[in-house]
């Protein structure tokens with residue numbers, strides 16, 4: 001079975017959502033196909049190898065859906081990165097630019113132990129601002145960012161250029 005083709009086939013393009021000019025990558029068909037969903041999770045784990053990662057960081061909200069089973073399969077803990085104001089304890093925050101305006105994300109200050117090895121997981125890498133801010137949060141908390149895994153990389157937006165020499169692992173590139 002060609003897993004990359006299956007994953008590609010299960011990602012639906014929604015034109016002009018959430019606003020005109022944007023092609024939204026809808027992963028709900030992939031999530032509802034147990035072979036595609038499990039295959040995506042397994043290929044992230046296989047890329048890095050069980051036992052090499054201490055914590056998986058998932059980015060709100062679709063990143064959570066992928067990051068939790070990835071964490072389970074790695075034998076790693078799960079740490080949420082959330083939009084500002086959602087986490088209950090003390091946080092670090094990072095603000096970054098969107099096309100219009102800014103976004104602020106947060107992570108608990110005590111999420112990791114010193115030197116923990118962390119993999120960040122999200123559904124889409126677009127301009128890279130979200131991933132960059134998440135990586136900065138992890139580093140501020142004293143952990144090492146081993147890589148970023150995404151289902152879909154929108155290569156025409158050059159998001160990986162914002163991420164320095166971070167290992168970017170994408171299952172599908174468009």
Ligand code: AMP
Nearest residue numbers: 023024025124125126127128129130131
């Ligand atoms: P960016 O910070 O530009 O890399 O955007 C990445 C974040 O926005 C991810 O958390 C995605 O869930 C979401 N995102 C950006 N562009 C898209 C898209 N075309 N389709 C679906 N989600 C997107």
